[in-house]
Amino acid sequence: MRTHFTIVLTLLSLSYIQAQGLRETVGQYCFFGSALNTKQCIGRSTSVNQIVDTHFNAAVAENCMKPESLQPTEGHFDFTEGDRFISYCQEHNLTPFGHVLIWHEQTPKWMFLDEDGNTASSDLLKERMRKYIMTVVGHFHGKVKGWDVVNEAVNDDGTLRQSPYYNILGEEFIELAFRYAHEADPDVELYYNDYSMSCPAKRATVCRLVRQLKAKGLRIDAVGMQSHNGMDYPVLADYEESIEAFAACGVKVMMTELDINVLPKPENFGGADITMDFRYDEKMNPYRNGLPADMVKTFTDRYMEFFRLYYKHRDKISRINFWGLTDADTWLNDWPIKGRTNYPLLFDRSHKAKPVVAEIIKLYKQ
Ligand code: XIL
Secondary structure, eight states, rough: OOOHHHHHHHHHHHHHHHHHHHHHGGGTTTTEEEEEEEHHHHOOOHHHHHHHHHHSEEEESSSSTSSHHHHBBBBOOHHHHHHHHHHHHHTEEEEEEEEEEOOOSSOGGGGGGGGGSSSHHHHHHHHHHHHHHHHHHHTTTTSSSEEEEEEEOTTTTBBOOOOHHHHTTTTTHHHHHHHHHHHTTTTSEEEEEEEESSSHHHEEEEEEHHHHHHTTTTTOEEEEEEEEEEOOOOOOOHHHHHHHHHHHTOOOOEEEEEHHHOOOOOOOOTOOOTTTBBBOOOGTTTTTTOOOOOHHHHHHHHHHHHHHHHHHTTEEEEEEESSBBBSSSSGTTTHHHHHOOOSSSSBTTSSOOOOHHHHHHHHHHO
């Protein structure tokens, strides 16, 4: 009888330790999320649901809330998949975040053209931006906590990206986007989001933009550092300086698209421009049959360098969000080279937690 009792107790405490996840530890300090794809949102995979329920309290739609999905042709909005994402979040107690309103990528070409196929006038583009933001932010009113209002408007050297938005409207497009979004939903949080945010010149421009928006009385709640990181980039000190600099502008900081690319870098590779596309070469795909033990250790250590920073600056960081749930579904299997086997996330191809998960939990329970 006594032995039975002890066995039951041991089993109970073991399952308690297992059930203890990132949600209850890191999630106490900030939103802790993942990008989810459309298939995951259907909710049929028990192992996906289990990871989500144990470890996360927030989520972003990986693709289905981008302009090309929500308004593929002018005037025709399709919220089917976006609504499914929201329902999944509601069923799994995740706070949904919106990604993304104004971005030069994954936005249909017609947005920037008039009816004759010429470049749209500034008035036409403003009207389309306004309509898009009003309709989309209005549709998700009360359902998402915040929106990435503008994504990737700044180059690494601090100049503004010559995107169609910039070329047609100049820098004003940023201010307009924030203005329309706030008008559409005065309660929703608004963010500026970008990659390579440790670059000093980029950091300075983003700070200038944030200060400018605030000086004009416009709402901006946080800066999103995408954080598509690698084993040897960014330089940690630069990354930390950016966290501090953005916080000093009076906004929260969010790690919006965290992953760590373990594969070799093509020459001239940097940032997270989704149009980058290098040719496949076996040499660039060295871990097809699994990540060697020493690499697993380096990977864990590298993640911990970032998480020690996140812990240290937990008063400034309001969200940490991974760009994908498991190595089986990461975009880094196909970007910037198609067909590779990458290992950038906390859960492996068989949906098992990697050793780094326990390390992060330990750090936040200290
Ligand atoms: C990526 C998705 O993960 C891919 O599935 C898609 O094909 C391209 O876009 N920065 C962003 C994200 O802001 O929206 C991008 O997501 C990755 C880079």
